[in-house]
Amino acid sequence: MSVQAILETRGLTKTFGGLTAVKQVDLAVAPGEIRAIIGPNGSGKTTTLNLVSGVYAPDSGEIILNGRRIEGKDPATINAYGMARTFQNIRIFKKMTVLDNVMVGRHHLFQAGAFRVIFKTARMIEEEKSAREEALALLDFVGLAHRKNDIAQSLPYAQQKLLEIARALASKPIVLLLDEPAAGMNNQEIIELDQVIRRIRDSGVTVILIEHVMDLVRGLVDRVTVLNYGEKIAEGSFEEIERNPDVIRAYLGKGASYGVKDK
Amino acid sequence: MSKKGPILGMVLVAIAAVFPWLLPNQYYIYVFNRGFANAIAVLGLVVLFGLGGQISLGHVAFFAIAAYTSAILAMKLALPPLLTIACGVVFASIWGALLSIPAFRLSGPFLAICTVAFGEVVRLLIVNWIDLTNGPYGLNNIPPVKIAGHAITKDIAWYYVLLGFTAIAAVVATRLKHSYIGRALMAIREDETAAEIMGVKVRRFKMVAFVSAAFFAGVAGALYAHFSGYLSPESLTGEQSSNFFSMAVVGGLDSIIGGIFSGVALTLLPELMRFLQEYYMMIYSLLVLIIVLFPPEAGHALAEWFRRHLRITGDHSLPGGSIASGRNDS
Numbered sequence: 001m002s003v004q005a006i007l008e009t010r011g012l013t014k015t016f017g018g019l020t021a022v023k024q025v026d027l028a029v030a031p032g033e034i035r036a037i038i039g040p041n042g043s044g045k046t047t048t049l050n051l052v053s054g055v056y057a058p059d060s061g062e063i064i065l066n067g068r069r070i071e072g073k074d075p076a077t078i079n080a081y082g083m084a085r086t087f088q089n090i091r092i093f094k095k096m097t098v099l100d101n102v103m104v105g106r107h108h109l110f111q112a113g114a115f116r117v118i119f120k121t122a123r124m125i126e127e128e129k130s131a132r133e134e135a136l137a138l139l140d141f142v143g144l145a146h147r148k149n150d151i152a153q154s155l156p157y158a159q160q161k162l163l164e165i166a167r168a169l170a171s172k173p174i175v176l177l178l179d180e181p182a183a184g185m186n187n188q189e190i191i192e193l194d195q196v197i198r199r200i201r202d203s204g205v206t207v208i209l210i211e212h213v214m215d216l217v218r219g220l221v222d223r224v225t226v227l228n229y230g231e232k233i234a235e236g237s238f239e240e241i242e243r244n245p246d247v248i249r250a251y252l253g254k255g256a257s258y259g260v261k262d263k
Numbered sequence: 264m265s266k267k268g269p270i271l272g273m274v275l276v277a278i279a280a281v282f283p284w285l286l287p288n289q290y291y292i293y294v295f296n297r298g299f300a301n302a303i304a305v306l307g308l309v310v311l312f313g314l315g316g317q318i319s320l321g322h323v324a325f326f327a328i329a330a331y332t333s334a335i336l337a338m339k340l341a342l343p344p345l346l347t348i349a350c351g352v353v354f355a356s357i358w359g360a361l362l363s364i365p366a367f368r369l370s371g372p373f374l375a376i377c378t379v380a381f382g383e384v385v386r387l388l389i390v391n392w393i394d395l396t397n398g399p400y401g402l403n404n405i406p407p408v409k410i411a412g413h414a415i416t417k418d419i420a421w422y423y424v425l426l427g428f429t430a431i432a433a434v435v436a437t438r439l440k441h442s443y444i445g446r447a448l449m450a451i452r453e454d455e456t457a458a459e460i461m462g463v464k465v466r467r468f469k470m471v472a473f474v475s476a477a478f479f480a481g482v483a484g485a486l487y488a489h490f491s492g493y494l495s496p497e498s499l500t501g502e503q504s505s506n507f508f509s510m511a512v513v514g515g516l517d518s519i520i521g522g523i524f525s526g527v528a529l530t531l532l533p534e535l536m537r538f539l540q541e542y543y544m545m546i547y548s549l550l551v552l553i554i555v556l557f558p559p560e561a562g563h564a565l566a567e568w569f570r571r572h573l574r575i576t577g578d579h580s581l582p583g584g585s586i587a588s589g590r591n592d593s
Binding site: 053054055074075076079080084085087091092093094095096100103104105106107108110112114117118120124128131167168171 | 435438439442443444446447449450453454456457458459460461462463464465471
């Protein structure tokens, strides 16, 4: 890769008991790229995301975000360094308002201490006001501005997923990790999601997504990394990997509707 | 926070300010004073449990630590009570920070047991450290607070001091709630992992929650020591912790105005229910249970019951619909 990677892993390894969930995985994602990580269930995709976002510490290997080593750091610190993510099973703050959810995403950008909060200083008011404006702009970005005062759990499923993306974007990430964003969405919602992810990329954020919905992956991503049993088995453009016999055997399958019918 | 908040607050303070003139006797003013102190302590639980989701069934311990610290410093070292109150609050807050350490790892019932144990340890220390606390006999003649050379001894004067403190505590709690600090605490309550992923340093904010809890309970306890003039471990038991907890629950858990109303109302209630004699505790517990089991509906039902009940007895001293209005207004 000619450009220096914005997110890189080298020899990333994680074992749970006797099971090696992620084994010597090397990833290099270029700035402004949309990267998909695909593979069968249990292939280590989510574990990789958990390692990169700090939920787990790797047993060995390095993770470099924008030139900074982050492996083993806590998730809050990694978030402040410029990484945000969503979860496979939605983990919004259910009983908070839609707007407050996004405002939490912005947490690490708040400067005022408890003293300024209690005495409601001008700086604190200003900070709160601009945070609110930015959060509203993000809700507008994902098309949820009209629901800003609703309790988050009252949103339909697809909108909760979009809210989670808006919350992640509120921390102004350099790299955004999306864990199965299209799961459970209908076709129309997937088309909208596709547009949202493109706009995120256009705003300068590098996007890495785990996805099983190949209709989304095919048109959207620049490169695909395929994992199987915790190891990287292929990497390349979608067209390259969908012709790769190892990938077909492990994941895409023969005769599946992935444009490999006649092979 | 809507713009209605401050106006509502000022109206409530104004209503509360004329209240003493409507009360049938002086004793009720003292009961109100205790109610205000309890309300301030309940705000600590609103922040800790209502916002932060961290359970504490030993809340009275912070109240007791600050009360005894302030009383002992004022009595043995003859320091001015305003200074000793501040010392008591700081000391209680330090213990709040220390109690947050087990909360880094424990949650739910495990944390609850830990806080119960903390409450018991503090109570037993007070009972047994006789040289310092006078043990079960309690401390008598705790010096009153002096403001500008005038000792505040009358209950009616304390009423206004406590009303002022309650209003300030409400403002502080409201500002915390509607800031990034409050949102971080709520995020921890909702989903610790997601909160951490979104940049919230969970340990730091659990500590913030416990220190706030201890701070509010400490303010309440230290003031209590000086307006009642008497402290005894008898009133600082686990039962009082449960009372604080009930008050927070009845108030709507994360509602500041609800917490204050229920803190005052559930302090007055026993006095108004004296005709029930020993059945009081049973009825009281039942009411709280109903509210816990069926939150919104039961709140309205209870408010309705109060309205009818008060009309029958013709007693206007209690803000009757307060529990329901507390729930609605916030």
